[in-house]
Amino acid sequence: MATQAEQIDKAPGRWARKYPELGQEPLPVTPYIDPEYYEKEKARIFKKQWLYVALEREVPEVGSYKVRRLDCADTSVIIIRGKDNVIRAFHNACSHRGNTVVTETGQETYGRNRAGVVTCRFHGWVYDAKGALVNVPQEERFYSCFDKAENGLTEVHCDTWAGFIFVNVDAGPVQPLNEFLGGYADHFGGFDFAACDYGFTYHTTLNCNWKVASDAFAEAYHVDTIHAGSFPNVFEGPIEDVQLFGPHRTCSVRLQVDNLPQTPIGDLANQRSRGSLAAQGNASSLPPTLNPNREADWAFELSVLFPSVLLHVSEGIWFTHQFWPISHDKTLWEGKYYLNKPRTHSELWGFERAMVLQRNAWLEDTATMEDTYRAMLSGAKKVQHLQDEEILIRHNCKVVDDYVHG
Amino acid sequence: MFTLCPAEQVPADEPLRVVLDDGHAVAVYSWNGAYYCTDDLCTHGEASLAEGYVENGEIFCPFHMGSFCISTGEPRAAPCSVPIRSYSVIEQDGQLLIER
Ligand code: FES
Ligand code: FES
Ligand SMILES: [Fe+2]
Numbered sequence: 001m002a003t004q005a006e007q008i009d010k011a012p013g014r015w016a017r018k019y020p021e022l023g024q025e026p027l028p029v030t031p032y033i034d035p036e037y038y039e040k041e042k043a044r045i046f047k048k049q050w051l052y053v054a055l056e057r058e059v060p061e062v063g064s065y066k067v068r069r070l071d072c073a074d075t076s077v078i079i080i081r082g083k084d085n086v087i088r089a090f091h092n093a094c095s096h097r098g099n100t101v102v103t104e105t106g107q108e109t110y111g112r113n114r115a116g117v118v119t120c121r122f123h124g125w126v127y128d129a130k131g132a133l134v135n136v137p138q139e140e141r142f143y144s145c146f147d148k149a150e151n152g153l154t155e156v157h158c159d160t161w162a163g164f165i166f167v168n169v170d171a172g173p174v175q176p177l178n179e180f181l182g183g184y185a186d187h188f189g190g191f192d193f194a195a196c197d198y199g200f201t202y203h204t205t206l207n208c209n210w211k212v213a214s215d216a217f218a219e220a221y222h223v224d225t226i227h228a229g230s231f232p233n234v235f236e237g238p239i240e241d242v243q244l245f246g247p248h249r250t251c252s253v254r255l256q257v258d259n260l261p262q263t264p265i266g267d268l269a270n271q272r273s274r275g276s277l278a279a280q281g282n283a284s285s286l287p288p289t290l291n292p293n294r295e296a297d298w299a300f301e302l303s304v305l306f307p308s309v310l311l312h313v314s315e316g317i318w319f320t321h322q323f324w325p326i327s328h329d330k331t332l333w334e335g336k337y338y339l340n341k342p343r344t345h346s347e348l349w350g351f352e353r354a355m356v357l358q359r360n361a362w363l364e365d366t367a368t369m370e371d372t373y374r375a376m377l378s379g380a381k382k383v384q385h386l387q388d389e390e391i392l393i394r395h396n397c398k399v400v401d402d403y404v405h406g
Numbered sequence: 407m408f409t410l411c412p413a414e415q416v417p418a419d420e421p422l423r424v425v426l427d428d429g430h431a432v433a434v435y436s437w438n439g440a441y442y443c444t445d446d447l448c449t450h451g452e453a454s455l456a457e458g459y460v461e462n463g464e465i466f467c468p469f470h471m472g473s474f475c476i477s478t479g480e481p482r483a484a485p486c487s488v489p490i491r492s493y494s495v496i497e498q499d500g501q502l503l504i505e506r
Contacts, residue, residue, distance in 0.1 A: 114420065115457035115468035124485070126451070126469045135451045135469055137485065 008240075015242055015391040026383035027397050029376050031404070032209045038328030040404045045307050046072035046325065047169055049403075050157075050180050052309050054079050054165040057194065059087060063116040063129070067092055067102045067109040071332075072210075072325040073169045077156055078102055082129030083116045089158035089167045090131050094120040095151035101127060107203075107324070107332060127153050161185055163194045183245035184305065190287025191313050196338035199319075200355050202362060203334040208373030210308055210325040211396065213333055216365055216372070217310050217321050218302070218392040220253050226368065230360040233259040234278045235299060238389045247399045249392050250303035252290075255280065257297050265353070273347040274316055275339055275354025281315030304392060306399060316340055329373065335362050410434055410495070410502040416441065421465065423456035426506070432493065434502065435460055435476050441495040442476040443504050449481075449488035 009017065016024050031037045053068040058079075065080035076092045078101065092100045099122040102109060113119075116129040126135035131153035136142070157168040159177035162185070168174045178185060206213055216222070223235045239251040260278060270279040277300050283291055290313060291298040300314035310321040319337040326332055337358060342348040375381070386394050408426045416422050416436040423446050425431050431446035433456040444465065446454050453469040460466070464473040464482050472486030479492035493504040 113457075113468050114459070115453065117468060119469060119471075124470045126453075135453070137451070137470070 010238075013388050015388050018242070019244065019391065019395070022391065022394050022398055026385045027394065028383055029381060031397065031400065032211055032373070033328070033376050035328045037404060038209070038325065041307075041325070041400065042072055042074075044403045044406070045400065046070070047074075048174075049307060050159075050166040050168045050174075050177055051307075052164050052305060052320075052322070053077060053089075053167050055193075056087065056160060056163045056165060057197070058110065059165075061112060063114050064112045065102065065110070065118065065129075067100075067104050068167075069104060069107045070169070070324070071327070075169060076100065076104060077167050077169070078118060078153070079158065079165055079167070080116070080118065080129045087158060087160065087165060088129060088131065089156045089165075090127075090153035091156060091169070093154065094122065094125055095133060095153070096120065096123055096125050096136075101125075101153065107334075131155050162189055162191075180246075181248070181305075183243075184248040184250070184303070187243070187245065187250060187289050188287075188301075188303070188311065188313065190289060191318065192285065193318055193338070195285070196316070196318055196340055198341040198351070199336060199338040201334065201336045202359060203332065204366060205326065206331050206333055206366060206369050207329060208331055208369045209328060209376075210323040210331040211400070212373050212376070213331045213366075213369050214304070214308055214310065214321070214323045214396065215393045216369055218304060218396065219390045220302070221387065221389055222365075222368075226364050227361055230357060230364060231278055232261070234261065236297075239302070239392075242391055244395055247306035247403075248304060249395050250301055251392060253299045253302050254295075254297045255299045269350040269353045272344075273339075273342060273350035273354075275351040276357050277312075277314055277317065278357065283315060285316050286313075302392075304396065306396075331369075333366060407503050408506055410443065410504060412500055413441065413497055413502050414500070416502070421456040421458070421460060423454055430506070431456075432504070433465065434495070435465065437463060437476060441497065441502055443493040443495050443502075444474065444476055444479050445490045445492075447490075448472070448486065449490055450486050455490070 054066045058066050059081045062083050067078050069076040077089045078092045079089045081087050094101045101118050101120045117126050119126045124137045128134050133148050133151045157174050166177055220235050221237045233256055236254040241252040243250050274281045283294050290301050300312050303311050305311050308323040312319050322334045324332040342351055410424050416434050418436055421433045421435045432443050433446045435442040446456050448467045450472050451469050453467050455465050458466045458468045465476050466473045470485050473483040474490050479490040481487050496503045
């Protein structure tokens with residue numbers, strides 16, 4: 001009788017055998033550098049699909065709101081928790097003369113008003129958390145054709161899954177969020193994301209197409225080379241457990257257990273708190289869908305939540321990379337890393353060390369992106385060659401292209 | 407005399423809205439070791455002042471951030487210009503009362 005290990009296809013070309021529909025041919029560079037292609041991505045993906053914009057805990061109380069700028073959809077959205085505890089989302093645009101209602105201080109703006117309202121600072125129009133226009137200073141001076149009841153905020157579709165808030169700015173009816181997420185939601189839904197209530201964030205704006213940035217994190221092939229400094233031979237280049245869920249995808253990244261760095265400081269830190277991916281962990285926080293066979297070399301799940309979020313889950317850790325297109329050649333990258341709140345100073349110290357390791361790795365990752373993009377612009381290379389373990393990138397290229405041409 | 411509420415019900419950090427027996431709504435404040443009471447409705451718009459916040463003895467309206475003195479009801483910050491009514495609060499056997 002064959003053992004399970006023998007049944008797993010590890011030979012080169014295995015993902016192409018599993019997903020023959022994705023092909024094996026080199027893929028064109030044009031979608032990365034063509035401004036017209038980006039305009040279609042905006043119209044058919046970013047303005048039509050669900051986008052992860054906030055965590056429920058970012059709007060914890062009645063009247064808490066977050067404003068998320070969405071250059072990729074030519075807008076910014078107010079996500080606000082109402083007196084009925086329902087979270088709704090609206091374009092941040094005033095019905096009077098179009099000013100932003102909440103004055104934004106950056107890509108993400110947070111605030112709270114106990115009355116559950118937002119006020120436009122230009123002329124003081126006030127809207128409640130259901131979007132209704134509740135106060136217009138000097139209302140009597142408007143003409144009889146003006147109707148307050150018809151001039152609320154413009155609502156956008158908003159729904160939540162596992163503590164994540166999504167919006168869809170399409171003005172028409174849209175696919176329900178749970179349908180859009182499909183099997184991806186089942187795969188990750190058992191993980192308690194809210195339990196990781198402590199974290200850190202890095203972000204920067206990169207002069208590259210969003211797919212260049214996203215691709216650079218969507219394979220482990222690069223680890224041996226680019227992370228030779230921060231994670232020397234710590235992770236396997238080949239990925240395991242690849243699964244495609246409609247436009248989304250996932251895989252697991254494996255440790256080279258024998259090569260885990262052993263330094264006096266690192267050992268001390270890992271004994272106290274597992275904050276870093278480059279350390280073995282047990283599976284106390286993992287649902288059965290993640291590392292189903294509880295294999296000792298399983299490091300973390302690397303997944304892509306279409307269109308532009310990479311979600312990673314590991315024992316007691318989860319993190320996202322978000323790639324927000326600003327234009328065809330400019331991308332805001334945000335890395336957000338979450339852990340369990342440290343209970344002791346030594347746990348905190350262990351996490352701080354993990355944070356520095358992660359920062360170094362992310363600096364190494366982001367460092368290639370602008371170079372890659374500049375070289376793409378030269379036109380010297382018309383195609384890119386993906387190997388079998390870069391299957392997640394191939395899937396993304398196919399899915400994006402289907403939307404753009406579909 | 408109108409009974410407002412037990413004194414301990416007034417949070418230290420935010421005002422409390424109380425509807426009196428005659429249906430009139432007031433805002434009750436605990437500030438700097440004393441209790442204050444004003445009308446709840448802002449004179450600039452239809453906002454409940456109890457949903458605003460108190461700073462330096464002033465209640466800031468949640469709609470346009472105008473303010474009133476919680477002791478005298480005088481407007482302190484624009485766009486508010488018409489005073490609100492204020493009431494002196496009596497504490498009796500742990501209950502707060504006002505005259506109206
Ligand atoms: S533009 Fe918002 S109140 Fe005038
Ligand atoms: S409604 Fe109170 S300041 Fe405008
Ligand atoms: Fe990397």
